[in-house]
Amino acid sequence: xxxxxxxxxxxxxxxxxxxxxxxxxxxxxxxxxxxxxxxxxxxxxxxxxxxxxxxxxxxxxxxxxxxxxxxxxxxxxxxxxxxxxxxxxxxxxxxxxxxxxxxxxxxxxxxxxxxxxxxxxxxxxxxxxxxxxxxxxxxxxxxxxxxxxxxxxxxxxxxxxxxxxxxxxxxxxxxxxxxxxxxxx
Amino acid sequence: xxxxxxxxxxxxxxxxxxxxxxxxxxxxxxxxxxxxxxxxxxxxxxxxxxxxxxxxxxxxxxxxxxxxxxxxxxxxxxxxxxxxxxxxxxxxxxxxxxxxxxxxxxxxxxxxxxxxxxxxxxxxxxxxxxxxxxxxxxxxxxxxxxxxxxxxxxxxxxxxxxxxxxxxxxxxxxxxxxxxxxxxxxxxxxxxxxxxxxxxxxxxxxxxxxxxxxxxxxxxxxxxxxxxxxxxxxxxxxxxxxxxxxxxxxxxxxxxxxxxxxxxxxxxxxxxxxxxxxxxxxxxxxxxxxxxxxxxxxxxxxxxxxxxxxxxxxxxxxxxxxxxxxxxxxxxxxxxxxxxxxxxxxxxxxxxxxxxxxxxxxxxxxxxxxxxxxxxxxxxxxxxxxxxxxxxxxxxxxxxxxxxxxxxxxxxxxxxxxxxxxxxxxxxxxxxxxxxxxxxxxxxxxxxxxxxxxxxxxxxxxxxxxxxxxxxxxxxxxxxxxxxxxxxxxxxxxxxxxxxxxxxxxxxxxxxxxxxxxxxxxxxxxxxxxxxxxxxxxxxxxxxxxxxxxxxxxxxxxxxxxxxxxxxxxxxxxxxxxxxxxxxxxxxxxxxxxxxxxxxxxxxxxxxxxxxxxxxxxxxxxxxxxxxxxxxxxxxxxxxxxxxxxxxxxxxxxxxxxxxxxxxxxxxxxxxxxxxxxxxxxxxxxxxxxxxxxxxxxxxxxxxxxxxxxxxxxxxxxxxxxxxxxxxxxxxxx
Numbered sequence: 001x002x003x004x005x006x007x008x009x010x011x012x013x014x015x016x017x018x019x020x021x022x023x024x025x026x027x028x029x030x031x032x033x034x035x036x037x038x039x040x041x042x043x044x045x046x047x048x049x050x051x052x053x054x055x056x057x058x059x060x061x062x063x064x065x066x067x068x069x070x071x072x073x074x075x076x077x078x079x080x081x082x083x084x085x086x087x088x089x090x091x092x093x094x095x096x097x098x099x100x101x102x103x104x105x106x107x108x109x110x111x112x113x114x115x116x117x118x119x120x121x122x123x124x125x126x127x128x129x130x131x132x133x134x135x136x137x138x139x140x141x142x143x144x145x146x147x148x149x150x151x152x153x154x155x156x157x158x159x160x161x162x163x164x165x166x167x168x169x170x171x172x173x174x175x176x177x178x179x180x181x182x183x184x185x
Numbered sequence: 186x187x188x189x190x191x192x193x194x195x196x197x198x199x200x201x202x203x204x205x206x207x208x209x210x211x212x213x214x215x216x217x218x219x220x221x222x223x224x225x226x227x228x229x230x231x232x233x234x235x236x237x238x239x240x241x242x243x244x245x246x247x248x249x250x251x252x253x254x255x256x257x258x259x260x261x262x263x264x265x266x267x268x269x270x271x272x273x274x275x276x277x278x279x280x281x282x283x284x285x286x287x288x289x290x291x292x293x294x295x296x297x298x299x300x301x302x303x304x305x306x307x308x309x310x311x312x313x314x315x316x317x318x319x320x321x322x323x324x325x326x327x328x329x330x331x332x333x334x335x336x337x338x339x340x341x342x343x344x345x346x347x348x349x350x351x352x353x354x355x356x357x358x359x360x361x362x363x364x365x366x367x368x369x370x371x372x373x374x375x376x377x378x379x380x381x382x383x384x385x386x387x388x389x390x391x392x393x394x395x396x397x398x399x400x401x402x403x404x405x406x407x408x409x410x411x412x413x414x415x416x417x418x419x420x421x422x423x424x425x426x427x428x429x430x431x432x433x434x435x436x437x438x439x440x441x442x443x444x445x446x447x448x449x450x451x452x453x454x455x456x457x458x459x460x461x462x463x464x465x466x467x468x469x470x471x472x473x474x475x476x477x478x479x480x481x482x483x484x485x486x487x488x489x490x491x492x493x494x495x496x497x498x499x500x501x502x503x504x505x506x507x508x509x510x511x512x513x514x515x516x517x518x519x520x521x522x523x524x525x526x527x528x529x530x531x532x533x534x535x536x537x538x539x540x541x542x543x544x545x546x547x548x549x550x551x552x553x554x555x556x557x558x559x560x561x562x563x564x565x566x567x568x569x570x571x572x573x574x575x576x577x578x579x580x581x582x583x584x585x586x587x588x589x590x591x592x593x594x595x596x597x598x599x600x601x602x603x604x605x606x607x608x609x610x611x612x613x614x615x616x617x618x619x620x621x622x623x624x625x626x627x628x629x630x631x632x633x634x635x636x637x638x639x640x641x642x643x644x645x646x647x648x649x650x651x652x653x654x655x656x657x658x659x660x661x662x663x664x665x666x667x668x669x670x671x672x673x674x675x676x677x678x679x680x681x682x683x684x685x686x687x688x689x690x691x692x693x694x695x696x697x698x699x700x701x702x703x704x705x706x707x708x709x710x711x712x713x714x715x716x717x718x719x720x721x722x723x724x725x726x727x728x729x730x731x732x733x734x735x736x737x738x739x740x741x742x743x744x745x746x747x748x749x750x751x752x753x754x755x756x757x758x759x760x761x762x763x764x765x766x767x768x769x770x771x772x773x774x775x776x777x778x779x780x781x782x783x784x785x786x787x788x789x790x791x792x793x794x795x796x797x798x799x800x801x802x803x804x805x806x807x808x809x810x811x812x813x814x815x816x817x818x819x820x821x822x823x824x825x826x827x828x829x830x831x832x833x834x835x836x837x838x839x840x841x842x843x844x845x846x847x848x849x850x851x852x853x854x855x856x857x858x859x860x861x862x863x864x865x866x867x868x869x870x871x872x873x874x875x876x877x878x879x880x881x882x883x884x885x886x887x888x889x890x891x892x893x894x895x896x897x898x899x900x901x902x903x904x905x906x907x908x909x910x911x912x913x914x915x916x917x918x919x
Contacts, residue, residue, distance in 0.1 A: 015241070016329075019248035026252060040445055048245050052238050120235025133361070140240050142361050149363055158186075165190040168232060172193070175235070176228040 131167035286311035308367035319348040340399040356385040446548035481532035481635035492701035527882035532631035580607040667770040683739035725784040744813030
């Protein structure tokens with residue numbers, strides 16, 4: 001599967017095949033992270049975070065691939081790991097050379113931008129089960145509110161709609177609070 | 186709907202591009218002028234961004250799961266035999282005979298040969314795969330279920346193995362929506378279950394239903410966000426009303442997930458805690474390993490005769506792998522020997538706690554947990570070997586094997602482990618044999634290496650002990666001889682003076698016998714003065730003798746002198762010497778009650794030489810022709826060796842200066858010697874303390890089991906070693 005194919009699959013929402021292909025780059029990332037003081041668990045976490053960042057980036061309208069997908073993915077992993085090492089107050093053992101064709105500043109901006117989204121994700125994970133289930137059925141399952149209402153036992157479609165927005169409101173308020181306390185992000 | 190919720194709805198429509206025309210322009214203007222609304226939009230955008238992440242997670246986890254499983258399979262896992270594993274990542278269209286299942290259509294008879302179908306059978310579309318019955322195949326469904334189908338696993342109705350094309354059908358309901366839509370229940374005989382996913386399998390050959398050979402099971406891995414304990418595999422029974430009842434639960438053997446073996450803790454329970462309490466840096470694994478592995482030396486069986494303080498070593502006797510603790514003189518008044526059969530040789534732990542055993546059952550949290558219990562087991566070495574000899578088996582089977590030994594009270598614990606039904610980490614037979622061989626070779630090598638290091642060290646110490654003994658003996662002899670000579674000389678001086686005072690002529694003195702009783706005495710008076718002088722000298726009391734005939738007196742005064750060294754207790758050792766001008770050797774002044782006291786003979790001039798030792802340096806004070814009085818608060822000053830020698834030469838003649846130098850050298854050597862002995866004693870104390878915490882089954886010490894802190898009363902046996910230092914080093918290549 002070529003890089004262009006992978007991009008097309010991702011943009012079409014057919015993530016599974018694309019992700020399976022991208023996961024073949026994992027061993028290189030694991031090697032890099034382990035060589036720089038990380039564990040295998042660190043490598044898995046970093047790689048999965050990088051996949052999220054990359055996929056969201058690839059879906060951005062107007063995104064153009066300059067270097068190879070693996071190069072982009074690897075660069076994201078590197079920067080994520082460097083950030084992690086800084087947080088752990090450690091130095092990288094290996095000096096990283098430049099990766100051809102990648103503007104690291106762009107990637108750094110993407111990583112920084114993802115900080116808020118990570119917080120929002122945690123907020124959503126901690127929502128009440130019914131709230132989370134409703135949101136997932138709507139956004140992931142792409143179920144109509146009418147069907148959600150029936151499945152979850154709401155009296156009507158309107159009730160389900162109201163409930164959906166209440167759940168979004170709960171999540172939004174928590175995120176707003178965080179944004180207020182962390183204006184630097 | 187409340188106003189706030191309507192606002193959220195409007196923002197959502199804006200972000201989704203559903204707001205158009207003037208409505209959109211107006212709303213954007215409103216946002217631009219309202220900071221509160223701006224914050225709401227930003228937060229809602231972030232929530233949607235977070236939602237996007239959440240929605241990506243399952244796909245990524247699935248991809249991770251598939252990647253690991255494929256890599257594991259390609260390394261020969263899953264118990265699959267042979268070559269030619271075909272990995273499929275896409276659906277195949279069945280290209281053989283007309284498929285029996287197509288979409289939601291069903292064959293006449295179900296997989297059991299009956300006409301009964303459930304509502305779910307019709308509600309869920311089939312995924313059909315063409316499988317070659319003679320080859321190993323791996324299949325992945327749309328939902329991410331991975332199935333390993335071994336070659337020859339299909340049997341026809343007569344029990345014959347089926348080769349050739351097989352239609353392998355799967356229907357899956359892994360998410361809540363599908364389960365609900367297809368009318369599947371989550372109940373078993375009326376009881377509510379929590380589902381981890383449902384699926385249906387069927388295999389057909391030429392339209393006929395096939396069975397699965399129970400000796401060659403199909404291995405299925407169902408993706409999940411989190412593994413929950415207690416999950417079981419239920420079989421679906423079609424009911425008359427079209428529903429499915431879940432029955433015949435069987436525990437699921439979940440494969441173990443290896444972790445980095447270097448993140449696990451294979452030390453005995455509380456070992457690190459005790460070391461931390463004793464002040465050791467337990468984050469320094471090199472140190473903690475060194476402390477623990479050095480004890481492997483105690484597992485060498487000593488067949489040879491003990492000679493003096495040397496313990497001769499033999500090779501490791503595998504028939505008798507028991508702990509043997511011995512201490513010989515001079516570090517113990519008796520030669521102590523105690524043994525314990527239950528202790529695990531640390532060399533065995535070293536042999537498995539390394540990268541060689543990565544990605545095996547040893548490198549799992551589950552094994553780490555069991556090892557904590559094994560350390561306490563009455564048959565610890567044998568129990569450990571049960572696990573190490575069966576690395577290819579599921580953990581629950583090994584637990585059962587362990588429980589079948591005569592473990593007395595420990596049996597229950599291993600049965601509980603077995604009940605968890607923990608699975609395995611797949612390794613090939615070849616790997617198993619290689620690991621067993623590696624283990625058997627390495628632990629013996631490590632044991633011998635540890636013993637060799639210990640032997641070399643203690644052998645060297647024994648040599649040094651002997652040398653020190655010789656040196657002390659020689660010094661004792663020399664000191665005695667010097668004291669005797671001094672006595673004779675002072676006696677001679679005193680006698681000469683006494684005789685002079687009484688009026689004896691010198692010529693008479695020439696015939697004075699030596700101070701023994703072996704010569705003839707010519708004159709009674711002479712004999713008495715001789716005795717009087719000797720007695721005065723022996724007690725260092727003033728001689729006050731009156732000649733009975735002439736009435737003349739002979740008086741030789743002895744006056745007390747004392748020296749008090751400032752801050753004497755701060756020195757490792759302080760010595761005070763008097764160097765008499767008329768005697769050949771120095772006098773070592775004795776210490777009494779914090780002062781150095783002596784009595785000076787008025788006929789002799791003395792010079793003072795004080796020396797203190799501290800941290801390898803010398804501190805000196807000298808004074809010529811000291812007076813017989815108290816000399817308080819003498820300050821010692823640091824001085825290098827060469828200067829000390831010069832000082833001595835200025836103080837006295839060359840010969841005496843040399844003698845004082847020799848004495849100085851001896852005292853310094855003794856200081857070092859005492860330090861060495863102290864360090865060795867400390868080392869042995871540490872070893873004894875380590876033995877108590879490294880071998881919890883040690884006889885006579887009841888150390889608490891895991892998850893319980895040791896009781897206070899037990900700590901009398903596990904005292905912090907006094908000024909403990911590192912143990913006898915274990916060399917790098919061990």
